[in-house]
């Protein structure tokens with residue numbers, strides 16, 4: 001390129017300048033460019049001259065160039081401006097352009113400012129980043145130059161204080177934002193920093209311009225000159241309100257967990273061994289381990305020999321599955337003492353849902369467990385002997401039957417009932433009775449194997465289960481041992497007591513579907529043993545079972561009979577021998593069952609006594625008999641007493657006396673026409689009470705006859721105290737009275753004794769003339785028996801009485 005123009009030095013300047021020179025016409029075409037222009041943009045002058053300057057200007061700035069040209073053409077001033085130029089290789093250069101108008105041309109001087117622009121851009125970006133950091137972290141910067149003495153706040157610091165950007169407070173104004181509590185402290189920090197260069201970093205509470213309380217963290221540092229003089233204090237202010245709230249919440253949580261009565265443990269899920277990273281005070285109290293001892297260890301140090309492996313497995317599975325687990329586990333304190341730990345474990349997840357920890361909440365429930373165990377023990381054991389009770393017996397029986405069935409072994413059930421225990425209890429007192437029961441329990445325990453079950457079934461009844469017997473015969477030895485051991489004397493307060501037992505045995509033959517049947521069977525067999533004379537053992541047989549089934553169905557039929565009044569009263573005359581007159585009748589119940597036909601009272605009365613059905617039956621008999629007696633005595637056939645059998649249960653029932661009174665009132669029968677026949681059995685249970693009750697009845701005017709005399713209790717010493725009118729000699733002594741001198745002796749003895757006690761005697765079961773003749777010879781006056789009349793319905797009795805009346 002050749003220098004244009006004649007102006008020597010200026011041309012040199014044009015040629016050598018580092019700045020870019022260019023001359024363009026008013027249409028923007030390039031007329032002249034200097035070498036620096038060519039060099040920067042990489043175009044030879046030929047390629048540019050005559051071309052629009054837009055060729056070297058970035059498209060984005062074409063509009064700028066056009067605007068500037070237009071202003072220049074209009075004659076307006078144009079200040080220097082910046083545009084982007086593009087080299088021939090498309091490299092971008094920032095140019096600061098200063099145009100001036102010549103004659104028909106525009107002179108342009110341009111300076112390359114690319115580097116400056118880059119620095120400016122960088123600064124701008126940095127500033128933006130600072131702003132982002134400040135806004136994001138709620139942190140701003142400030143400084144105070146010592147010579148100025150006024151704080152300079154960044155926009156974020158202004159924002160934190162609730163003031164507009166650019167706000168410039170004085171030192172006092174800045175401190176006034178702090179709450180009164182914190183003002184002295186920030187001032188002291190600031191002064192110490194200014195005077196001694198001491199840095200500070202603390203949290204303070206401020207009240208913003210718009211009255212918002214905020215927590216801020218303020219850091220201050222001194223900047224010193226080379227002499228060590230503080231020339232500036234600068235630092236940062238950060239809004240930590242949120243963090244402070246979180247911290248407070250955490251503190252609250254921590255304090256709550258610390259003061260919890262439950263032990264709390266946190267373990268780190270990030271380590272395979274799940275080490276403990278936190279343990280609260282309650283954990284220390286419950287386990288006896290300090291935090292220091294526990295931290296870093298896996299919880300398994302709390303386990304011991306008796307810890308159930310299944311529970312541990314359940315825990316591990318829950319942890320592996322990252323799910324919640326609840327177990328009650330046997331743990332051990334530091335002292336080695338075991339305790340029951342009611343433990344809940346829950347996974348703790350982070351924001352991404354990853355399990356980072358497990359938290360365990362534990363509670364020592366040993367006392368509760370012990371209490372429950374005690375309750376369970378009480379519920380399953382007899383308080384007096386400590387033996388299993390019925391409930392536990394049932395469970396053991398079911399288990400035993402199961403095992404016997406599975407392994408084809410034998411299981412024996414022994415039903416043990418003490419013989420004549422009741423009189424001991426009644427006469428010697430409950431204390432002695434209890435002593436015997438406890439002693440029996442001990443003796444049974446001594447005689448049996450640890451895995452046998454001995455249960456107190458009730459009262460003086462014990463049930464023994466002998467599981468896992470190889471042979472049925474093994475039972476015999478056990479039973480014999482028990483009978484022998486129980487029969488040895490019991491020593492109580494220096495005195496000797498003797499008691500025996502009756503034992504019923506039932507074997508599980510594998511066919512039993514309902515284990516409890518075995519107890520019923522053994523019970524039945526025990527009753528058989530009692531009947532066989534006591535202090536013995538009987539085995540259950542199918543025959544016994546048939547009898548039981550029969551009893552059950554009879555009981556049901558009896559119930560129906562009671563409800564549907566299927567009974568009838570028969571009457572058997574009682575004869576006064578010397579006159580031949582009927583002086584009374586005995587009411588005897590009869591039951592005609594629709595299908596069974598006639599059922600003997602000898603069969604159903606004992607059953608009714610066992611089941612309690614005797615009560616409604618007796619009520620019906622008494623009411624009917626009294627009504628009939630009233631009717632008979634109104635017929636003008638003479639005085640006829642009505643003898644009614646009274647069962648022991650009926651007699652012992654509270655209100656018996658009142659019920660007799662009521663029946664007499666309702667029927668209108670005179671009391672002395674009613675004769676109550678009682679067996680010696682009523683005296684068995686409580687003779688004193690029975691005597692009192694008899695006296696009350698006598699007071700009422702009712703007659704009392706002692707039935708079946710000679711067959712029962714037979715304590716003659718009581719007889720003198722009994723307020724009775726009559727003795728009925730049992731028919732078992734009459735059968736052979738003529739031929740058997742022993743029966744005759746008994747009858748004669750009773751007659752003599754009764755005469756001395758001023759008691760009437762009636763002889764039952766007189767069937768033959770010979771018997772009658774013999775008894776008359778013995779001066780016996782009253783008779784009852786088939787020889788005179790069988791029991792008969794009311795209609796027949798009326799005919800009988802009328803007939804008899806005719807013959808008198």
Ligand SMILES: Nc1nc2c(ncn2[C@@H]2O[C@H](COP(=O)(O)O[C@H]3[C@@H](O)[C@H](n4cnc5c(=O)[nH]c(N)nc54)O[C@@H]3COP(=O)(O)O)[C@@H](O)[C@H]2O)c(=O)[nH]1
Nearest residue numbers: 588589601602605621645646647707765766767784785786
């Ligand atoms: N609590 C109640 N018990 C009652 C009632 N009715 C009857 N019974 C008791 O049932 C047992 C059997 O009674 P039953 O079959 O009626 O037998 C009575 C007579 O029929 C029988 N008897 C009378 N004379 C003779 C005789 O010469 N020979 C002979 N083999 N048997 C005879 O004796 C029974 C009456 O006995 P007792 O009561 O001891 O006087 C029996 O125990 C009845 O007591 C009732 O309503 N309530």
